[in-house]
Amino acid sequence: MSSDGKRVLLLVGSPKAAGESASEALGAYVIEKMDQRGWNSETIFIRTSLQSDKGRAMLLEAVENADLIILSFPLYVDSLPAPVIEAMELIFMHGLEKEARFAVIANCGFPEAQHNNLALAICRRFAKAAGMEWVGGLALGMGGALSGKPLEDQGGMVRSVVKSLNLAVEALANDESIPDEAIGLMARPLIPAWMYTTIGNIGWRRQAKRYGTRKKLHDRPYQR
Amino acid sequence: MKALVLNGVGKNAQHLDRIGDIVMRELRSLQWEVHDLVLRDIEIAACMGCFGCWVQTPGVCLIDDDAREVTRKIIGSDLVVYVTPITFGGYSSDLKKALDRSIGLISPFFTRINGEVHHRKRYVQAAKLLGVGIQNKPDEESELIFKTLIGRNAINMHNPAHAACVLYENQSDPEIQVVLQRALSELGVTS
Numbered sequence: 001m002s003s004d005g006k007r008v009l010l011l012v013g014s015p016k017a018a019g020e021s022a023s024e025a026l027g028a029y030v031i032e033k034m035d036q037r038g039w040n041s042e043t044i045f046i047r048t049s050l051q052s053d054k055g056r057a058m059l060l061e062a063v064e065n066a067d068l069i070i071l072s073f074p075l076y077v078d079s080l081p082a083p084v085i086e087a088m089e090l091i092f093m094h095g096l097e098k099e100a101r102f103a104v105i106a107n108c109g110f111p112e113a114q115h116n117n118l119a120l121a122i123c124r125r126f127a128k129a130a131g132m133e134w135v136g137g138l139a140l141g142m143g144g145a146l147s148g149k150p151l152e153d154q155g156g157m158v159r160s161v162v163k164s165l166n167l168a169v170e171a172l173a174n175d176e177s178i179p180d181e182a183i184g185l186m187a188r189p190l191i192p193a194w195m196y197t198t199i200g201n202i203g204w205r206r207q208a209k210r211y212g213t214r215k216k217l218h219d220r221p222y223q224r
Numbered sequence: 225m226k227a228l229v230l231n232g233v234g235k236n237a238q239h240l241d242r243i244g245d246i247v248m249r250e251l252r253s254l255q256w257e258v259h260d261l262v263l264r265d266i267e268i269a270a271c272m273g274c275f276g277c278w279v280q281t282p283g284v285c286l287i288d289d290d291a292r293e294v295t296r297k298i299i300g301s302d303l304v305v306y307v308t309p310i311t312f313g314g315y316s317s318d319l320k321k322a323l324d325r326s327i328g329l330i331s332p333f334f335t336r337i338n339g340e341v342h343h344r345k346r347y348v349q350a351a352k353l354l355g356v357g358i359q360n361k362p363d364e365e366s367e368l369i370f371k372t373l374i375g376r377n378a379i380n381m382h383n384p385a386h387a388a389c390v391l392y393e394n395q396s397d398p399e400i401q402v403v404l405q406r407a408l409s410e411l412g413v414t415s
Binding site (some may be wrong): 015016021047074076077078080081082083085086088089092093110111112114118122123126129193197200207208210211213216218219223 | 278315341
């Protein structure tokens with residue numbers, strides 16, 4: 001199917017620098033595949049764009065011009081990171097003239113993908129309020145196992161993630177919603193949950209050792 | 225007993241501050257010591273997602289701004305009240321900014337709660353949590369998301385009890401008081 005020069009906008013919701021977040025890696029994979037299908041793509045890092053009037057204006061312009069918007073973000077305290085909510089408030093207040101399609105990719109640091117469900121519900125509600133067409137959301141658990149590297153360089157562990165994104169791209173490029181199969185594949189654990197939490201707990205200690213804080217990890221600095 | 229009211233009303237909706245005022249009045253009428261923070265008026269940068277508050281300076285965010293004091297006040301309270309316009313079902317960005325910066329209150333280490341993985345406690349006792357969501361008109365879907373979000377936050381932040389209520393902009397003060405009194409009673413917040 002011809003893309004007819006359609007525009008896809010990736011909004012990266014992680015506050016981390018470019019090249020450092022799983023959110024960017026997941027979104028960038030989709031964007032690369034859409035580019036290969038002849039779509040015109042643009043990527044905006046939300047946190048950076050909100051730091052100036054010019055950035056906010058560029059964000060709004062990109063949203064207005066997009067036919068398809070993909071938001072990729074990490075779960076923060078059961079919801080979206082504050083800058084992403086701020087961007088949603090900004091877009092809603094501004095109002096949109098045309099109905100773009102809106103899809104999201106959420107990832108969380110817990111093993112279970114279901115922790116993302118509320119954040120997806122918030123995104124769906126935002127799409128409705130802002131006059132966008134909700135075309136589905138993918139939710140990934142064990143996001144802490146991913147890095148900011150391109151997904152192709154992250155090994156066999158991300159096999160089901162890649163399969164999921166390929167299915168999602170196929171659907172989105174054809175103006176369809178993300179299929180259930182893609183949602184199921186994305187929610188599949190990357191490794192057994194016990195292994196993820198064990199590695200995670202070891203990882204916190206290892207990082208603390210680097211900072212010389214291993215014995216302080218359980219400190220209560222604000223104990224009354 | 226100490227209560228902290230986190231006012232997450234944004235600068236474009238300051239007429240909603242009256243609801244935070246009513247919350248404080250109700251708590252004071254129960255002889256509680258009440259502090260409030262109008263989050264839009266204080267300096268809170270967005271969380272950088274660096275986990276420095278877990279591994280580099282455990283329990284304290286690396287960014288030195290007002291969020292540190294907000295975090296100290298949260299754990300120093302017996303009750304924390306989130307007052308927020310319900311924003312697509314969730315919290316306003318002003319409130320969320322403060323909450324994103326408060327994860328140093330829990331431990332990075334994992335544990336299981338009700339069969340799900342969450343983070344362990346850092347402090348022995350967290351405050352009770354009351355969510356006060358404000359809507360301009362009834363919206364069942366958003367209200368359900370909001371109430372569920374308060375419940376999920378209570379699990380993750382280890383609040384020993386939680387309740388959520390939804391108020392409407394056009395409600396009168398007495399109507400608002402009735403809803404708040406019910407929610408406070410549900411939490412066991414008495415004089």
